[in-house]
Amino acid sequence: MNSGYLINIIRFILLVLVQVLVFNRLNFFGFINPMVYILFLYWYPIKQNRSVFIGLGFLLGLSIDFFSDTMALHSAATITIAYLRPTMMRFVFGINYEFQSFKLSNTTKAQQFTFLALLILVHHLVYFSLEIFSFANLLLIVKKVLSIGLASLILCLLFGSLFSVDKE
Amino acid sequence: MQQIINFIIRYKNFLLYIFLLILSLAFTIQSHSYHQSAFFNSSNWIAGNIYGISHGITTYFDLDEENEKLLQDNKKLRDQLFNLESSATINIDTANIKYTIVTGQVIKNSYADQRNYITINRGKKDSVKQDMGVITDLGVLGIVENTSQKFATVQSVLNKNSNINAKIKNTNHFGSLIWDTRNYDIVQLIDIPRLVPLTIGDTIVTGAMSSIFPENIPIGTIKKFDLDISKSFYTIDVDLFNDMTNIKNVYIINNLEREEILELERTITNE
Numbered sequence: 001m002n003s004g005y006l007i008n009i010i011r012f013i014l015l016v017l018v019q020v021l022v023f024n025r026l027n028f029f030g031f032i033n034p035m036v037y038i039l040f041l042y043w044y045p046i047k048q049n050r051s052v053f054i055g056l057g058f059l060l061g062l063s064i065d066f067f068s069d070t071m072a073l074h075s076a077a078t079i080t081i082a083y084l085r086p087t088m089m090r091f092v093f094g095i096n097y098e099f100q101s102f103k104l105s106n107t108t109k110a111q112q113f114t115f116l117a118l119l120i121l122v123h124h125l126v127y128f129s130l131e132i133f134s135f136a137n138l139l140l141i142v143k144k145v146l147s148i149g150l151a152s153l154i155l156c157l158l159f160g161s162l163f164s165v166d167k168e
Numbered sequence: 169m170q171q172i173i174n175f176i177i178r179y180k181n182f183l184l185y186i187f188l189l190i191l192s193l194a195f196t197i198q199s200h201s202y203h204q205s206a207f208f209n210s211s212n213w214i215a216g217n218i219y220g221i222s223h224g225i226t227t228y229f230d231l232d233e234e235n236e237k238l239l240q241d242n243k244k245l246r247d248q249l250f251n252l253e254s255s256a257t258i259n260i261d262t263a264n265i266k267y268t269i270v271t272g273q274v275i276k277n278s279y280a281d282q283r284n285y286i287t288i289n290r291g292k293k294d295s296v297k298q299d300m301g302v303i304t305d306l307g308v309l310g311i312v313e314n315t316s317q318k319f320a321t322v323q324s325v326l327n328k329n330s331n332i333n334a335k336i337k338n339t340n341h342f343g344s345l346i347w348d349t350r351n352y353d354i355v356q357l358i359d360i361p362r363l364v365p366l367t368i369g370d371t372i373v374t375g376a377m378s379s380i381f382p383e384n385i386p387i388g389t390i391k392k393f394d395l396d397i398s399k400s401f402y403t404i405d406v407d408l409f410n411d412m413t414n415i416k417n418v419y420i421i422n423n424l425e426r427e428e429i430l431e432l433e434r435t436i437t438n439e
Contacts, residue, residue, distance in 0.1 A: 017218070020215075020218075021218075021222050024278070027279070027280050027413065030279075030280065030352060030413075031280040032280075033280055050181045051180060051181055051184050054181060054184050054185055054188065055184070055188075058188045058192075061192070066210065066212060066214070066215050067210050067215045067218070067219075067276075068210070068278065068281075069210050069278070069283075069284075069285035069287075069321060070281065070283075071192075071195050071196040071283075072191070072192035072193070072195040072196050073192075073196055075188070075192040076189055076192040076193060076196065079185055079188045079189060079192070080185075080189070082185075083181065083182075083185040130193075130196060131281065131282050131283075132282060132349075
């Protein structure tokens with residue numbers, strides 16, 4: 001259990017640093033900055049207190065906001081996916097995930113992919129709607145969500161396969 | 169009572185979520201209209217120092233290029249100095265100085281968001297304060313918004329909330345410089361009356377209406393102009409002189425008369 005805490009703390013710090021020092025400066029095509037810190041919420045153990053999870057999500061978003069001068073946009077987007085995660089899991093993995101023996105690594109690749117894509121989609125949708133904050137620019141929101149979402153997804157998948165969580 | 173407690177316990181996650189969401193929305197929306205929140209900005213101690221360390225490492229990679237830029241800037245100033253006829257008679261007396269300059273370096277830059285902020289490695293310790301102008305050797309960069317002991321955040325011209333007084337060079341037709349968030353090398357100059365003759369390629373400089381920037385600091389050139397919806401004012405696309413994606417050395421301008429000007433303006437509004 002203790003090593004579980006430790007791993008999560010290290011993961012938290014490393015993901016924040018990687019996000020703000022590397023990916024926030026990428027500016028691929030001038031505007032694509034993938035958000036890889038979502039992986040924290042993807043990897044976080046399932047059988048944990050939900051309130052703590054939402055609190056952690058808030059803290060994670062806040063740390064990113066601190067660095068990137070985005071007010072509290074990341075926090076709002078992150079708590080939304082932290083709150084909706086159980087719903088998404090039920091949607092993707094079916095009733096299965098409520099069993100004690102359920103592990104993310106035991107599911108099929110397609111299920112993991114769908115789950116990650118869903119997290120990223122909702123996160124980016126909330127983030128860019130709040131950032132742009134006008135429905136006159138709906139097309140811009142869609143463009144940003146799709147292009148940056150795709151970049152985030154690819155990078156998250158790469159990171160996911162690099163640091164696999166099989167051991168947990 | 170029992171039922172209320174039961175309700176709270178049952179929906180505690182939902183309530184927590186709503187509470188945190190409202191909190192973050194409040195922070196966000198509050199700064200949509202006015203200054204960035206004093207709390208959520210990268211001039212704070214932790215973010216500033218981490219960016220400082222990262223800057224310390226990456227700064228070596230483009231030293232050559234930066235040196236070349238500074239040489240060019242020096243050359244320009246020397247050209248002006250040598251061609252100044254009465255250079256010997258200028259008294260540098262503190263009573264005559266209107267502006268003082270602080271130099272600094274960018275430690276974090278962004279240009280892909282709607283509200284871009286730049287973090288620089290100068291703060292209260294170097295007497296950098298809110299609402300000082302920040303420029304580079306090429307042109308205007310932004311206005312200082314928040315400061316900590318060692319760092320400051322600068323509201324870039326590439327920011328939805330940015331609004332800088334600007335005019336067409338060698339005339340007195342002034343307007344406001346804003347950004348439509350679309351393109352990081354193009355900003356918009358609005359409120360120039362229809363009567364003004366415009367040519368593509370004309371230079372846009374800062375105007376005399378602001379107590380933040382000195383007059384005649386270059387901004388960019390006219391790329392394209394159109395009449396706005398009311399058909400009586402121009403909306404001008406301005407091609408920035410600065411490459412906003414590549415900024416290292418900056419100058420922070422302190423207007424020593426600003427306090428006095430603000431004081432005077434305050435007495436007028438009070439009456």
